[in-house]
Amino acid sequence: MVELEILTYPDQRLKQVSPPVRQFGEELRVFIARLEFTMRGSPGGVGIAAPQVGYFQRIVIVDVSAKPKIPGHGRMVLVNPEILSWEGMTRGREGCMSVPDFTGNVMRAERITMTAFDEEGNLQEYLCEGYEARAVQHEIDHLDGLLFLDRLVSRHTDLFRRKKYDNKICNYSA
C-alpha cells in the first residue's frame, strides 16, 4: 500500500468544511484502509482526518493505543462524527501533520460524548476522555476546516487558567 500525500498549510483546501459521507461500501473501506496506513506511517501520529489527504468527506481515524499509559478505545474509525456533549476544559500541547515544525497549546474539553458511524455504517456511541478526547476534537476540527492554529492560547492565558481550574491540566501521560 502507498501512503497518501498529506496536505500542509497554507494549502487553502484545509480550510474548507467537508460534507458527510452518504454511501458506505467497498470504496469507503478501501479509502479508510489507505488513510489508516498513512496515519501509521507518520511518526507519533495518533489521528488523521480525511481532508488532510485531500479527501473532503467527514471521516476521521483516531488510535492512541501506541501511547503508553493512556486509556482509550484503541482503533476508532469515525464516519460523520457528532459530538453530543463537552465537559471540563484542559490545556494540552498539539501538533499536526498538516502544520509541520510547530506545536502549541490548545484548550479542549476533557470529556466528550459522541456518535459516529463505523466503516460498516453502524452507528456507535463513545465517551472519550483526556488525551483521546483531545485527539478526537482535533481531528473533527479538520472536518470543519479548522486547524489547531485557530485555537492557540497564549502562555499567559495558561497561567490564568491554572488559577481558575484546579483539575489536572495538560497531564495526559500521568
Added chain:
Amino acid sequence: MSSWYMLTVVGEDRPGIVAGVTAALFKGGCNLGEASMMRLGGSFTIMLMVELGGSDDVLQQLVEPVARSLGLHVHIDSIEGQLHRHREPDVSITVYGADKTGIVARVTAVLAEAGLHILELESDVAGNRENPVYVMHIEGYAEKSIDLLRSALKVVECDGIEVSLEAVDTMIG
C-alpha cells in the same frame, strides 16, 4: 549571501514600538524569524531573529532612526541560528511562593543537576509591595528522566515554595 542576527531592543514601553521597528526592518529588506516581545516592568523588550544580506553595521543603521525617535536601546549579535530548529518540551513546571531572593537560582540549580534543559522560562511578581508573590513557569526537556526532575523538586518544596511538574505529551494529529 544572507546572515541571521539577534536584534535586542529595550526601551520605555509606549505604543508603536513593534510597528516602528518592524517597519524599518521591512523597508530595509530584512526577513524576520522567531521572536519574543513583551513588556517587563515598565519596559518593552524585543528579542528578534533578523535575516539580512548585509553586515551588522547595515542592520544598526536601519534601526537607528526609529530607535532614536522612540528612545530604544539596540544591541545586535551575529548568530549561527537558523529557523526550523525547534525542540519540543516534554515537561512543564510551575513554581510559586512568597517572593524571596534566590528562588530562581535554587530551583533551577536542582533542575539543572537533574538534567533539565530549559527551553522557555517566564516569571512574574504578583501580590503587592508588602507581600510579593513570585510566579515562574518553565517549559523544558528532560535530558535524563522526568521522574528524576520530580524527585529533585521535592527538595525545594520543603522550603515553602509550591512546585508542580507535569509531563507534556504533544498530541500529533
